[in-house]
Amino acid sequence: MMxxxxxxxxxxxxxxxxLINIILGLSIYVTLSSGQLSLxxxxxxxxxxxTSALLTLNFDVxxxxxxxxxxxxxxxxxxxxxxxxxxxxxxxxxxxxxxxxEVIRVFFVNWESVTKxxxxxxxxxxxGREIFMVLKDAGFDPAIIGLKNNQFxxxxxxxxxLLINILLxxxxxxxxxxxxxxxxxxxxxxxxxxxxxxxxxxxxxVLAFVQGALISGFAGALFAHVMSxxxxxDFSYHRAVEILIFAxxxxxxxxxxxxxxxxxxxxxxxxxxxxxxxxxMIYGLILLLMMAFRPQGLIDVQVxxxxxxxxxxxxxxxxxSKNQKHL
Amino acid sequence: MVLKIKSIxxxxxxxxxxxxxxxSIEEGEIFGLIGPNGxxxxxxxxxxxxxxxxxxxxxxxxxxxxxxxxPHLITEKGICxxxxxxxxxxxxxxxxxxxxxxxxxxxxxxxxxxxxxxxQRNEEARLRGSAIELLELVGLSDGIGTEAExxxxxxxxxLEIARALASKPKLLxxxxxxxxxxxxETDDLFDLIKKVQARGITVLIIEHDMPxxxxxxxxxxxxxxxxxxxxxxxxxIQNNKAVIEAYLGxxxxxxxx
Numbered sequence: 326m327m328x329x330x331x332x333x334x335x336x337x338x339x340x341x342x343x344l345i346n347i348i349l350g351l352s353i354y355v356t357l358s359s360g361q362l363s364l365x366x367x368x369x370x371x372x373x374x375x376t377s378a379l380l381t382l383n384f385d386v387x388x389x390x391x392x393x394x395x396x397x398x399x400x401x402x403x404x405x406x407x408x409x410x411x412x413x414x415x416x417x418x419x420x421x422x423x424x425x426x427e428v429i430r431v432f433f434v435n436w437e438s439v440t441k442x443x444x445x446x447x448x449x450x451x452x453g454r455e456i457f458m459v460l461k462d463a464g465f466d467p468a469i470i471g472l473k474n475n476q477f478x479x480x481x482x483x484x485x486x487l488l489i490n491i492l493l494x495x496x497x498x499x500x501x502x503x504x505x506x507x508x509x510x511x512x513x514x515x516x517x518x519x520x521x522x523x524x525x526x527x528x529x530x531v532l533a534f535v536q537g538a539l540i541s542g543f544a545g546a547l548f549a550h551v552m553s554x555x556x557x558x559d560f561s562y563h564r565a566v567e568i569l570i571f572a573x574x575x576x577x578x579x580x581x582x583x584x585x586x587x588x589x590x591x592x593x594x595x596x597x598x599x600x601x602x603x604x605x606m607i608y609g610l611i612l613l614l615m616m617a618f619r620p621q622g623l624i625d626v627q628v629x630x631x632x633x634x635x636x637x638x639x640x641x642x643x644x645x646s647k648n649q650k651h652l
Numbered sequence: 653m654v655l656k657i658k659s660i661x662x663x664x665x666x667x668x669x670x671x672x673x674x675x676s677i678e679e680g681e682i683f684g685l686i687g688p689n690g691x692x693x694x695x696x697x698x699x700x701x702x703x704x705x706x707x708x709x710x711x712x713x714x715x716x717x718x719x720x721x722x723p724h725l726i727t728e729k730g731i732c733x734x735x736x737x738x739x740x741x742x743x744x745x746x747x748x749x750x751x752x753x754x755x756x757x758x759x760x761x762x763x764x765x766x767x768x769x770x771x772q773r774n775e776e777a778r779l780r781g782s783a784i785e786l787l788e789l790v791g792l793s794d795g796i797g798t799e800a801e802x803x804x805x806x807x808x809x810x811l812e813i814a815r816a817l818a819s820k821p822k823l824l825x826x827x828x829x830x831x832x833x834x835x836x837e838t839d840d841l842f843d844l845i846k847k848v849q850a851r852g853i854t855v856l857i858i859e860h861d862m863p864x865x866x867x868x869x870x871x872x873x874x875x876x877x878x879x880x881x882x883x884x885x886x887x888x889i890q891n892n893k894a895v896i897e898a899y900l901g902x903x904x905x906x907x908x909x
Contacts, residue, residue, distance in 0.1 A: 504775075514741040522725055
């Protein structure tokens with residue numbers, strides 16, 4: 326079997342979009358897990374993307390440094406927005422953060438000397454190509470494993486993103502099943518009671534908010550280095566709503582909900598390409614039906630219990646403790 | 653003296669919920685706070701835990717002024733409470749609820765939690781262990797993995813006590829713990845509160861179940877319309893004319909009615 330025939334750049338490209346969208350879905354999931362609805366994640370994503378793009382283009386820093394800087398700068402903005410937003414709850418917080426995202430976008434449009442305005446920035450170093458160049462200098466040729474150059478580039482991007490996704494899910498899962506995660510959940514369920522039980526709600530709410538901002542900024546920076554081109558339109562409120570839908574559609578109570586939502590909603594428009602202009606009608610219809618019949622999202626704790634029950638007999642109930650943790 | 657309340661007043665807009673109330677609680681006693689509905693009992697709890705700040709007055713706990721301190725720091729200093737209208741974390745298991753109660757007595761941060769350092773694993777094991785022990789104490793061993801919202805009313809009340817005890821308080825505030833309980837449950841509750849006292853924890857209790865209050869409390873304070881009406885041993889209170897009038901109405905009232 327020849328690798329060259331299986332590895333399809335188009336599928337890998339879609340796969341990479343899915344993985345970036347999963348990171349975005351997780352960014353809103355973390356903030357939601359402390360009971361805060363933030364719609365500013367598109368703005369934070371933009372900050373991460375522009376920071377990393379400008380650093381790598383203008384100062385020649387390596388992509389990895391740019392991506393980390395992008396995430397950190399977005400996180401700092403998260404602190405800046407998170408602290409004054411503490412007094413806001415529910416839809417009020419959502420509207421304020423949505424406003425923040427729009428301010429950021431308009432800022433990118435108007436700061437033309439640096440951001441090139443609405444035209445956007447092109448020629449951003451590409452993760453796959455950069456890695457390919459480094460390996461080529463070291464004497465590596467993709468032909469050795471039976472791949473064309475561009476196949477290898479797309480494959481590299483995909484695996485880098487996959488690795489990042491695995492690490493991120495691991496991070497969030499472990500954090501969720503710890504003292505930190507319990508504090509988030511307690512605040513989400515009853516803020517006053519959480520406070521009375523000794524939880525510093527200010528700290529944990531800002532922590533969750535900043536983590537969300539950091540992860541979105543991280544996703545944005547990766548986005549810039551996968552697309553090689555960004556413009557303010559990539560971070561408009563359409564994106565903010567799209568990110569929210571990833572988590573809400575899949576189920577915002579569990580990690581797999583955000584992962585499933587991002588995967589399904591990225592794949593669907595691609596799968597429906599054959600009906601071209603009707604596909605967004607179907608997309609809309611599916612969302613409508615979901616909200617009507619399953620407002621808590623497709624996957625919730627009950628669904629996970631059900632899956633666990635299906636699996637348990639085969640595994641001889643090895644994980645059958647009453648306190649199962651779910652992703 | 654564990655807790656000293658010095659002329660606390662609280663106004664909500666033009667309504668004064670508490671007017672110049674002072675009392676103090678000795679270490680190790682069970683202190684009752686009673687009075688008709690709307691007398692300001694729960695408001696007093698909210699003042700002590702600083703969910704709302706008092707309009708004036710001062711609260712001292714273990715020799716330290718705690719007025720104006722954030723609620724979570726008050727818990728850290730050793731005061732924890734239950735709520736009149738049960739406020740558990742409904743979708744958490746009973747065990748997790750109690751483990752949240754231990755929050756202020758643990759300190760793992762984000763990184764130690766994600767990396768699961770040895771200290772963090774030990775701390776989790778300790779939290780879990782003491783939570784299981786507390787669930788046994790309140791008689792909820794069977795419901796450890798049950799979500800709080802699926803427990804019966806009486807069980808939820810006892811879970812709230814376990815959750816509060818997990819913060820290792822010196823002073824425990826119970827807001828109507830017997831509300832909605834039947835006679836057997838109330839008897840169990842009596843035993844439980846006595847056990848809590850035996851652990852060296854001072855208890856301040858709001859309760860409407862008079863037989864329970866009289867049997868349980870060492871001293872009682874009666875509030876009426878936000879003012880202190882009487883203070884003393886259960887016997888003093890039972891024989892106090894003003895208290896009887898507040899609860900049953902005065903004879904003149906009845907004649908004029």
